[in-house]
Amino acid sequence: MRTIGLIGGMSFESSAVYYRMINEMVRERCGGLSSAELLMHSVNFEDIVAMQKAGDWDGAARRLGDVALKLQIAGAECILICTNTMHLIADRVAARISVPLIHIIDETAASLKAAGRKRPLLLATRYTMEHGFYADRMKNLGVEIVVPEAEDRTVVHDIIFNELCAGKVLDSSRQKLMQIIEREKAKGADSIILGCTEICLILDPDNLPLPGFDTTAIHAEAAVGFSIGDERKQKAA
Missing domain, CATH: 3.40.50.1860 (Rossmann fold)
Known part of the structure; x- marks a missing residue:
């Protein structure tokens, strides 16, 4: 070992x-x-x-x-x-x-490709969603990610830093995340990347409207x- x-x-x-x-x-x-x-x-x-x-x-x-x-x-x-x-x-x-x-990112891209997912929604911190390093590396590995709209990105970022990183898991925030997922599903997202290692504390990847991929x-x-x-x-x- x-x-x-x-x-x-x-x-x-x-x-x-x-x-x-x-x-x-x-x-x-x-x-x-x-x-x-x-x-x-x-x-x-x-x-x-x-x-x-x-x-x-x-x-x-x-x-x-x-x-x-x-x-x-x-x-x-x-x-x-x-x-x-x-x-x-x-x-x-x-x-x-x-x-x-x-x-x-490499390991997550491999999991997405193995499952045949082509348009995953990335839920993560603002840095991960907006700085480009995640999307660029995923694209180089053959996966095109999508991110929420600006207002929803702020919601996700704040839930991560103000709540999950502080040990707070709120049902109201879970509902907000689920609403974001539903909006992006309607736009064509085919899966969800739990792209922050705390998001698994609030979302069950096996209990989402789309297949979930827990990066942790x-x-x-x-x-x-x-x-x-x-x-x-x-x-x-």
Whole structure:
């Protein structure tokens, strides 16, 4: 079993979901009391949010790059950035390390293509929906995403930062998100990307008007596959 390195804390609410999911997946696949070999460095999200608001993506890249390198030195054999938004700087983080960085956009695009989905609606932070890095990488991987209208993007962003990242899950906000989904479904969206690692706290991807793709679960699945894939093949042989 190879060691997974997690850059967490953005927010710690979703990092806890990563930890639980990865360990549950390992136990399910390996049996008994199996759990994951992993390391997590949880950053102070307040510092990262300040960089986001200031547009200091260079500073954020240096910060997360330092963390990734520390995880590698500590024994991590792959790295995950446990947030969609900070994949804006993923290539710069990956350049600091010699172990693989498992990219959340790449893994999500592969899941969408495998399911034959061609027009997914992206629900995420404003940075992820508007900065272009997500749409551009998806397009290069053969997936054309759509995003909500400007007013709805503000609603989604505020629910994420003001509520979910603070541990608040409100039925009224769930209803707002469902209304946004219905509007975009009427315009031709054929699936939903839960493109913020906290959104799985409020929306069940299996209980939506369109097929849902939870990026947190997809990312965790990829990490587990990396960690135990070779080991399982060897045991089977």
